[in-house]
Amino acid sequence: MKKDKTVEKQVKEIVDRYGAEKSSLIAILQDMQGAFGYLPKDALIFLNEVVDVPLARIYEVATFYNAFSLTPRGKYLVEVCAGTACHVTGALTLMERLERDLEIRCGETTGDGMFTLEQVRCLGCCSLAPVMRIGGNIHAYLTQDEIPKILRNYRQ
């Protein structure tokens, strides 16, 4: 009960930042994603009460963009680039190794809430291929043998 109160309070604060208008929806959702790490269902339902946008439309936007997630994300987002340069230099092997080491499939979150594994199109640094990004840090010229060590560093 108490927890719900804070969710509502947080949503209200975010809405106040941008105004309760339809045109602010994406900015609001971005901040909510940042604050909660994902878009909790009750937060979206509450948002519908304070912003004049139908819940069906909010749900549309929330599910359309990859930047939003409806399920909790881990502390670190692991993004494996699948752009052309990374693809041809072995992004698939990286993904396989990560799936094996983290014991999750692409798109899932580890049981300890540390990592969420995702594939992205292009991180914009093709000359460093193959790359992955963990919690915003780029790891360049990767080979799969380096993965256990990198993950261990983040776990500490």
Place this chain on the structure above:
Amino acid sequence: MAKFIIDGKKIEAENGATVLDAARENGIEIPTLCTHDEVGSAGACRLCVVEVKQGNRAKIVASCLYPAEDGIAVDTKSERVMAVRRLVLQLLLARCPGSGLIQDLAEQMGVKPEPRFTADTDKGKCILCRLCVRTCEQVVGVSAIGFSFRGADKTVGTPFHENSQVCIGCGACAYICPTGHIEMETTKTGDSRTIWGRTFKMATCKVCGRYFAPEDQLKYISRTAGVPLENLAVCISCR
């Protein structure tokens, strides 16, 4: 007034009219799935493609959106148009193999399922034209349904695919859907109907006693139109 040519015929159309409007006005048929007078066009189904020639440029466009312009020459049945239209239908057929309407259209145009387009099994009859969503928003004013996710995962439905709190059970979406994707079931006695997973109690007409509209819909009309609920207790045939 825009003066132009469709299938070799000189035509005049009002400003703001689309090529499709002008064609229909002049008895030229163009197949469509996703345009409707009440909610307009969205260019989603692409069945209405035509070829527009302007000077020495020719392009394939959606006639339901393309404005009738002075001096263009439109072809609605050229070989190029028919090839595109058959491909569109081919893809629609692969997405919705179970839709009778699309099967009929395909047969009329001599389109047969092609092995290179693997038929979908999980899309139902929905072609993602958005007519139902636009109707719920613009005509009913409720916005109970929308699309979710995108690309191959895109589906139509209520938020979180759960019972909608705002749906009034009017059935406008099921009525407007060109392919019959949306299921609405009414009990034998007619005392309730189920749509989008939610069951609505039906109200009886004060005069003839027949079930005629969901209670929630009457409440909604009463609230938005400011009419007392009692005034809505009689069905259309008894009014």
